[in-house]
Amino acid sequence: MKTNSKQMVISGWPGKMLAALCLILCPLLLAAGPAAAVSAPAVIALGAGVTDHEIQAALDALPAGGGTVVLPPGQIVVRQPIVLQRDGQALRGSGVATVLRLADQANCPVIIMGQPVNHPPAVVRNLWVGDLFIDGNRQLQMRELWKLHGEGSAIRNNGITIQSVSDSTVEHITCAHNRSGGVVTTLGVARLTVRDLTAFDNEFDGLACYLTTDSVFTDLNLHDNPGAGISLDLAFNNNVISNAVLNANDIGIFMRSSRENNFYNVAIHRSRHYGVFMAHSEIQTAAGWRPAPKSECVYNAFTNLIAMDCGGAAFRVNNTTCKHNVIIRAKFAGNVKGGISQVQPNLVAVQ
Numbered sequence: 001m002k003t004n005s006k007q008m009v010i011s012g013w014p015g016k017m018l019a020a021l022c023l024i025l026c027p028l029l030l031a032a033g034p035a036a037a038v039s040a041p042a043v044i045a046l047g048a049g050v051t052d053h054e055i056q057a058a059l060d061a062l063p064a065g066g067g068t069v070v071l072p073p074g075q076i077v078v079r080q081p082i083v084l085q086r087d088g089q090a091l092r093g094s095g096v097a098t099v100l101r102l103a104d105q106a107n108c109p110v111i112i113m114g115q116p117v118n119h120p121p122a123v124v125r126n127l128w129v130g131d132l133f134i135d136g137n138r139q140l141q142m143r144e145l146w147k148l149h150g151e152g153s154a155i156r157n158n159g160i161t162i163q164s165v166s167d168s169t170v171e172h173i174t175c176a177h178n179r180s181g182g183v184v185t186t187l188g189v190a191r192l193t194v195r196d197l198t199a200f201d202n203e204f205d206g207l208a209c210y211l212t213t214d215s216v217f218t219d220l221n222l223h224d225n226p227g228a229g230i231s232l233d234l235a236f237n238n239n240v241i242s243n244a245v246l247n248a249n250d251i252g253i254f255m256r257s258s259r260e261n262n263f264y265n266v267a268i269h270r271s272r273h274y275g276v277f278m279a280h281s282e283i284q285t286a287a288g289w290r291p292a293p294k295s296e297c298v299y300n301a302f303t304n305l306i307a308m309d310c311g312g313a314a315f316r317v318n319n320t321t322c323k324h325n326v327i328i329r330a331k332f333a334g335n336v337k338g339g340i341s342q343v344q345p346n347l348v349a350v351q
Contacts, residue, residue, distance in 0.1 A: 042067030052078045073097035081109045087125045093132035101135040108146045113162040118154040120164035127168040134159040136178030144180045156180035163187040171195040178202045186210040200224045210234040220244035228254040257295040267306040275307030279318040296321035309334040313341035
């Protein structure tokens with residue numbers, strides 16, 4: 001172990017000693033005082049052969065001021081989710097050479113950013129996850145939900161589940177073969193940046209966002225997902241999606257309950273059904289099925305949108321409540337059911 005004025009670096013960990021050393025590290029860092037924790041965040045560099053248990057122990061050993069756990073190249077088998085649930089925690093791999101592979105029948109998310117409970121009581125801030133390949137091993141998982149009962153029973157087995165998190169970043173990530181989605185945001189995510197994400201062969205969607213605001217998703221390569229490349233639902237508001245290529249998904253972008261979002265330079269190719277599908281949710285009432293309040297898609301803008309060779313229409317507006325949306329400089333070609341398809345004329349403006 002060596003220290004300097006900028007960081008604490010811990011490297012060459014023998015696997016069996018990590019948990020014990022982390023117990024020693026915490027008191028030493030805390031003894032340096034709060035000012036030292038803020039000015040000199042810890043960096044824990046883990047060596048070859050590290051286990052998921054040791055990764056979690058290292059994250060839990062980071063001081064209150066935060067810090068980074070760095071993973072080595074190689075495959076790491078994950079049997080329980082790796083959880084970042086305190087402000088300022090970071091998990092960094094060594095690029096695609098660092099593979100977090102879910103164990104057979106582990107039936108859990110690979111990474112959780114935020115508190116790992118059904119209804120997090122607090123927002124976690126300033127998290128960072130990046131430079132990783134996540135393999136969810138979906139063919140050898142038995143279910144989509146993490147736990148059958150109690151806490152965790154509302155958490156799905158995604159590559160990265162992000163819930164009740166703000167001012168955080170996910171970048172340089174590949175998420176593949178997960179039992180639910182690749183990267184999924186929910187339960188009050190704000191000011192998140194997702195950059196350089198590749199997601200493919202996930203059971204449902206490459207990227208799914210719920211209850212998410214004021215966030216940026218850019219440089220996306222989402223392909224060959226049986227669900228949507230991007231699924232947006234449940235108050236996805238005031239976000240930006242840019243520089244995205246969505247290829248050979250069931251639907252390129254599925255949207256409900258989404259408003260005031262901006263899409264720039266999104267290219268959709270070879271969707272099995274629609275390029276973009278826009279609708280509202282419905283609830284059953286005494287008078288029959290009715291639109292759910294505030295579930296429509298309104299005031300969204302698509303600039304430089306491409307949709308080509310899709311099995312349905314390039315852009316489908318499925319409900320009359322979805323209006324005041326605009327498409328600017330689009331290119332639609334080779335789609336089986338044409339360019340813009342609307343349940344009623346003039347629901348979307350084309351410029």
